[in-house]
Amino acid sequence: MLFKSAMLVALSLIVVTLAFGFLSKNQLSNQDATKATEQNSAVDKKKSQLTARELDDAATPVVDLASSSSAALSPERLSKSRRYDNEGIVKSEIDPSIKNVVREPLEDISDLPTDKSELIVEGRVTNSAAFLSSDKGAVYSEFTVEVSDVLKDTSGFNVKTGHSIVTERFGGRVKYQNGQIIRYGIVGQGSPAQGRNYLFFLSRAEQGNYNILTAYELQGNKVQALDGARVNLGLGNWVFDKHNDEDYQTFRKGVEQAAKNPPNANQKGRFNP
Numbered sequence: 001m002l003f004k005s006a007m008l009v010a011l012s013l014i015v016v017t018l019a020f021g022f023l024s025k026n027q028l029s030n031q032d033a034t035k036a037t038e039q040n041s042a043v044d045k046k047k048s049q050l051t052a053r054e055l056d057d058a059a060t061p062v063v064d065l066a067s068s069s070s071a072a073l074s075p076e077r078l079s080k081s082r083r084y085d086n087e088g089i090v091k092s093e094i095d096p097s098i099k100n101v102v103r104e105p106l107e108d109i110s111d112l113p114t115d116k117s118e119l120i121v122e123g124r125v126t127n128s129a130a131f132l133s134s135d136k137g138a139v140y141s142e143f144t145v146e147v148s149d150v151l152k153d154t155s156g157f158n159v160k161t162g163h164s165i166v167t168e169r170f171g172g173r174v175k176y177q178n179g180q181i182i183r184y185g186i187v188g189q190g191s192p193a194q195g196r197n198y199l200f201f202l203s204r205a206e207q208g209n210y211n212i213l214t215a216y217e218l219q220g221n222k223v224q225a226l227d228g229a230r231v232n233l234g235l236g237n238w239v240f241d242k243h244n245d246e247d248y249q250t251f252r253k254g255v256e257q258a259a260k261n262p263p264n265a266n267q268k269g270r271f272n273p
Helices: 002-059 075-082 248-260
Strands: 062-064 100-103 119-132 139-153 164-170 172-175 181-186 197-204 210-219 222-225
Touching: 062 119, 075 119, 119 164, 119 172, 139 172, 139 197, 139 248, 164 181, 164 197, 197 248, 222 248
Parallel strands: 062 172, 100 181, 164 210
Antiparallel strands: 119 139, 119 197, 139 164, 172 181, 197 210, 210 222
Protein backbone atom coordinates (compact mmCIF):
# COMPACT_ATOMS: atom_id res chain seq x y z
CA MET A 1 0.00 0.00 0.00
CA LEU A 2 2.80 2.37 0.91
CA PHE A 3 4.62 1.39 -2.27
CA LYS A 4 1.55 2.20 -4.39
CA SER A 5 1.09 5.58 -2.67
CA ALA A 6 4.74 6.45 -3.27
CA MET A 7 4.38 5.52 -6.93
CA LEU A 8 1.31 7.72 -7.27
CA VAL A 9 3.11 10.66 -5.66
CA ALA A 10 6.11 10.17 -7.94
CA LEU A 11 3.91 10.03 -11.04
CA SER A 12 2.06 13.17 -9.92
CA LEU A 13 5.37 15.01 -9.51
CA ILE A 14 6.49 13.94 -12.98
CA VAL A 15 3.21 15.13 -14.54
CA VAL A 16 3.40 18.48 -12.70
CA THR A 17 7.05 18.94 -13.69
CA LEU A 18 6.31 18.15 -17.33
CA ALA A 19 3.29 20.49 -17.32
CA PHE A 20 5.31 23.29 -15.71
CA GLY A 21 8.09 22.80 -18.21
CA PHE A 22 5.61 22.91 -21.08
CA LEU A 23 3.96 26.07 -19.74
CA SER A 24 7.31 27.76 -19.13
CA LYS A 25 8.46 26.87 -22.62
CA ASN A 26 5.16 28.10 -24.02
CA GLN A 27 5.48 31.40 -22.09
CA LEU A 28 9.03 31.86 -23.36
CA SER A 29 7.83 31.12 -26.90
CA ASN A 30 5.09 33.73 -26.52
CA GLN A 31 7.59 36.26 -25.17
CA ASP A 32 9.97 35.50 -28.05
CA ALA A 33 7.13 35.87 -30.53
CA THR A 34 6.10 39.21 -29.00
CA LYS A 35 9.69 40.44 -29.08
CA ALA A 36 10.09 39.31 -32.68
CA THR A 37 6.85 41.09 -33.65
CA GLU A 38 8.07 44.31 -32.02
CA GLN A 39 11.43 44.01 -33.79
CA ASN A 40 9.72 43.36 -37.14
CA SER A 41 7.45 46.35 -36.56
CA ALA A 42 10.48 48.56 -35.88
CA VAL A 43 12.19 47.25 -39.03
CA ASP A 44 9.05 47.85 -41.12
CA LYS A 45 8.80 51.38 -39.74
CA LYS A 46 12.46 52.01 -40.59
CA LYS A 47 11.93 50.68 -44.11
CA SER A 48 8.85 52.89 -44.49
CA GLN A 49 10.83 55.94 -43.39
CA LEU A 50 13.68 55.08 -45.74
CA THR A 51 11.20 54.71 -48.57
CA ALA A 52 9.72 58.12 -47.73
CA ARG A 53 13.20 59.65 -47.83
CA GLU A 54 13.97 57.94 -51.13
CA LEU A 55 10.69 59.16 -52.61
CA ASP A 56 11.48 62.67 -51.39
CA ASP A 57 14.90 62.55 -53.03
CA ALA A 58 13.29 61.41 -56.27
CA ALA A 59 10.81 64.30 -56.10
CA THR A 60 13.64 66.83 -55.83
CA PRO A 61 14.41 68.27 -59.29
CA VAL A 62 17.89 68.10 -60.84
CA VAL A 63 19.97 70.76 -62.58
CA ASP A 64 23.17 70.09 -64.54
CA LEU A 65 26.11 72.06 -63.17
CA ALA A 66 28.14 71.90 -66.38
CA SER A 67 25.42 72.90 -68.84
CA SER A 68 24.02 75.83 -66.86
CA SER A 69 25.10 79.18 -68.25
CA SER A 70 23.99 82.61 -67.06
CA ALA A 71 24.36 83.94 -70.61
CA ALA A 72 21.49 81.72 -71.78
CA LEU A 73 19.09 82.88 -69.05
CA SER A 74 16.17 85.21 -69.67
CA PRO A 75 16.22 88.54 -67.77
CA GLU A 76 13.41 87.25 -65.50
CA ARG A 77 15.23 84.00 -64.70
CA LEU A 78 18.49 85.84 -64.14
CA SER A 79 16.73 88.17 -61.70
CA LYS A 80 15.29 85.17 -59.80
CA SER A 81 18.62 83.38 -59.74
CA ARG A 82 20.48 86.40 -58.42
CA ARG A 83 18.37 86.27 -55.25
CA TYR A 84 20.33 83.14 -54.32
CA ASP A 85 23.82 84.51 -55.02
CA ASN A 86 26.55 84.58 -52.36
CA GLU A 87 25.37 81.41 -50.61
CA GLY A 88 28.50 79.43 -51.49
CA ILE A 89 26.93 76.06 -50.64
CA VAL A 90 27.36 74.45 -54.09
CA LYS A 91 30.98 73.62 -54.88
CA SER A 92 32.49 73.02 -58.31
CA GLU A 93 34.12 69.83 -56.98
CA ILE A 94 32.96 67.60 -54.15
CA ASP A 95 33.99 64.41 -52.34
CA PRO A 96 32.53 61.36 -54.18
CA SER A 97 31.30 59.89 -50.86
CA ILE A 98 28.98 62.86 -50.17
CA LYS A 99 25.33 62.55 -51.18
CA ASN A 100 23.67 65.42 -49.31
CA VAL A 101 24.69 68.91 -48.22
CA VAL A 102 22.36 70.86 -45.93
CA ARG A 103 22.40 74.00 -43.86
CA GLU A 104 20.33 75.05 -40.86
CA PRO A 105 17.10 77.02 -41.43
CA LEU A 106 17.37 80.78 -41.10
CA GLU A 107 14.21 80.95 -38.98
CA ASP A 108 11.93 78.74 -36.93
CA ILE A 109 8.31 78.28 -37.92
CA SER A 110 5.39 76.59 -36.20
CA ASP A 111 3.62 73.50 -37.52
CA LEU A 112 0.76 75.71 -38.80
CA PRO A 113 2.54 78.97 -39.69
CA THR A 114 -0.56 80.98 -40.52
CA ASP A 115 1.05 84.07 -38.98
CA LYS A 116 3.80 84.08 -41.62
CA SER A 117 1.64 82.87 -44.51
CA GLU A 118 0.28 85.37 -47.01
CA LEU A 119 -1.30 82.56 -48.99
CA ILE A 120 -2.66 79.21 -47.81
CA VAL A 121 -3.94 76.95 -50.57
CA GLU A 122 -4.68 73.39 -51.47
CA GLY A 123 -3.38 72.34 -54.83
CA ARG A 124 -1.75 69.78 -57.09
CA VAL A 125 1.90 69.99 -58.15
CA THR A 126 1.98 69.96 -61.95
CA ASN A 127 5.64 70.71 -62.65
CA SER A 128 9.01 71.10 -60.94
CA ALA A 129 12.46 72.32 -61.99
CA ALA A 130 15.78 73.19 -60.35
CA PHE A 131 17.96 76.21 -61.13
CA LEU A 132 21.41 77.41 -60.11
CA SER A 133 22.02 80.87 -58.73
CA SER A 134 23.71 83.19 -61.21
CA ASP A 135 27.07 82.67 -59.46
CA LYS A 136 26.52 78.87 -59.37
CA GLY A 137 27.01 78.87 -55.61
CA ALA A 138 23.47 77.75 -54.76
CA VAL A 139 20.51 75.85 -56.14
CA TYR A 140 16.78 76.46 -55.78
CA SER A 141 13.70 74.61 -56.98
CA GLU A 142 10.38 75.81 -58.35
CA PHE A 143 7.12 73.87 -58.10
CA THR A 144 4.10 74.86 -60.17
CA VAL A 145 0.83 74.34 -58.27
CA GLU A 146 -2.68 74.23 -59.70
CA VAL A 147 -4.87 75.70 -56.95
CA SER A 148 -7.98 73.75 -55.93
CA ASP A 149 -8.93 75.76 -52.84
CA VAL A 150 -7.90 79.01 -51.17
CA LEU A 151 -7.97 79.22 -47.37
CA LYS A 152 -6.20 82.55 -46.99
CA ASP A 153 -4.94 85.22 -49.40
CA THR A 154 -3.37 88.47 -48.28
CA SER A 155 -0.73 88.35 -51.02
CA GLY A 156 -2.42 90.97 -53.17
CA PHE A 157 -2.44 88.70 -56.24
CA ASN A 158 -6.09 87.66 -55.85
CA VAL A 159 -5.39 83.94 -56.27
CA LYS A 160 -8.46 81.90 -57.24
CA THR A 161 -9.36 78.25 -57.63
CA GLY A 162 -8.02 77.02 -60.97
CA HIS A 163 -5.10 79.44 -61.01
CA SER A 164 -1.55 78.15 -61.36
CA ILE A 165 1.08 79.62 -59.06
CA VAL A 166 4.84 79.10 -58.85
CA THR A 167 6.25 78.17 -55.46
CA GLU A 168 9.91 77.82 -54.60
CA ARG A 169 12.36 76.46 -52.06
CA PHE A 170 16.07 76.76 -51.45
CA GLY A 171 17.79 73.56 -52.56
CA GLY A 172 17.65 70.93 -55.25
CA ARG A 173 19.80 68.23 -56.77
CA VAL A 174 22.92 69.13 -58.76
CA LYS A 175 24.45 66.81 -61.36
CA TYR A 176 28.22 67.02 -61.73
CA GLN A 177 30.29 66.35 -64.83
CA ASN A 178 31.33 62.91 -63.53
CA GLY A 179 27.67 61.91 -63.19
CA GLN A 180 27.57 62.37 -59.41
CA ILE A 181 24.30 63.88 -58.11
CA ILE A 182 24.30 65.82 -54.82
CA ARG A 183 21.20 67.00 -53.02
CA TYR A 184 21.47 70.45 -51.47
CA GLY A 185 18.93 72.00 -49.14
CA ILE A 186 17.86 73.00 -45.66
CA VAL A 187 17.78 70.43 -42.89
CA GLY A 188 14.28 69.08 -42.33
CA GLN A 189 12.75 70.36 -45.58
CA GLY A 190 11.21 68.06 -48.17
CA SER A 191 10.22 68.43 -51.81
CA PRO A 192 6.60 68.24 -53.02
CA ALA A 193 6.13 65.58 -55.70
CA GLN A 194 4.54 66.09 -59.10
CA GLY A 195 1.01 64.77 -59.39
CA ARG A 196 0.34 64.93 -55.64
CA ASN A 197 -1.96 67.20 -53.66
CA TYR A 198 -0.85 69.37 -50.75
CA LEU A 199 -2.00 72.08 -48.42
CA PHE A 200 0.66 74.80 -48.73
CA PHE A 201 1.63 77.58 -46.34
CA LEU A 202 3.22 80.26 -48.51
CA SER A 203 4.84 83.68 -48.22
CA ARG A 204 5.49 86.06 -51.07
CA ALA A 205 8.80 85.94 -52.88
CA GLU A 206 9.89 88.26 -55.67
CA GLN A 207 8.91 88.05 -59.35
CA GLY A 208 5.46 86.73 -58.42
CA ASN A 209 6.69 83.51 -56.80
CA TYR A 210 5.83 82.17 -53.34
CA ASN A 211 8.17 80.68 -50.77
CA ILE A 212 7.09 77.33 -49.31
CA LEU A 213 7.08 77.72 -45.53
CA THR A 214 5.82 74.17 -45.09
CA ALA A 215 3.17 71.89 -46.56
CA TYR A 216 1.15 68.75 -45.87
CA GLU A 217 0.40 66.06 -48.41
CA LEU A 218 -3.28 65.12 -48.68
CA GLN A 219 -3.52 61.34 -48.86
CA GLY A 220 -7.20 60.48 -49.02
CA ASN A 221 -8.66 61.32 -45.62
CA LYS A 222 -5.21 61.57 -43.97
CA VAL A 223 -2.37 64.09 -44.08
CA GLN A 224 1.41 63.67 -44.03
CA ALA A 225 3.93 66.41 -43.26
CA LEU A 226 6.19 67.40 -46.13
CA ASP A 227 8.89 68.40 -43.62
CA GLY A 228 10.28 66.81 -40.48
CA ALA A 229 11.23 63.25 -39.57
CA ARG A 230 10.33 61.67 -42.91
CA VAL A 231 13.35 63.35 -44.52
CA ASN A 232 15.58 63.43 -41.43
CA LEU A 233 15.78 60.01 -39.81
CA GLY A 234 17.10 60.06 -36.27
CA LEU A 235 17.48 63.82 -36.04
CA GLY A 236 15.12 64.52 -33.17
CA ASN A 237 11.45 65.45 -32.99
CA TRP A 238 9.84 67.93 -35.34
CA VAL A 239 6.77 70.04 -34.73
CA PHE A 240 5.24 68.86 -38.01
CA ASP A 241 5.36 65.17 -37.13
CA LYS A 242 2.34 65.29 -34.81
CA HIS A 243 0.07 65.78 -37.83
CA ASN A 244 1.21 62.62 -39.64
CA ASP A 245 -1.80 60.35 -40.29
CA GLU A 246 -4.13 62.99 -38.84
CA ASP A 247 -7.69 62.99 -40.14
CA TYR A 248 -7.98 65.51 -42.97
CA GLN A 249 -11.15 67.20 -41.70
CA THR A 250 -9.66 67.59 -38.22
CA PHE A 251 -6.46 69.00 -39.71
CA ARG A 252 -8.35 71.36 -41.98
CA LYS A 253 -10.38 72.73 -39.06
CA GLY A 254 -7.15 73.25 -37.15
CA VAL A 255 -5.69 75.25 -40.04
CA GLU A 256 -8.81 77.39 -40.34
CA GLN A 257 -8.76 78.03 -36.59
CA ALA A 258 -5.05 78.92 -36.70
CA ALA A 259 -5.73 81.33 -39.57
CA LYS A 260 -8.23 83.17 -37.35
CA ASN A 261 -5.99 82.98 -34.28
CA PRO A 262 -2.32 82.87 -35.42
CA PRO A 263 0.14 80.91 -33.24
CA ASN A 264 2.09 82.65 -30.49
CA ALA A 265 5.26 84.25 -31.82
CA ASN A 266 7.18 82.65 -28.94
CA GLN A 267 6.02 79.13 -29.82
CA LYS A 268 8.83 76.65 -30.35
CA GLY A 269 9.68 76.37 -33.98
CA ARG A 270 10.91 73.95 -36.57
CA PHE A 271 13.25 71.67 -34.66
CA ASN A 272 13.10 70.35 -31.11
CA PRO A 273 16.22 68.24 -30.50
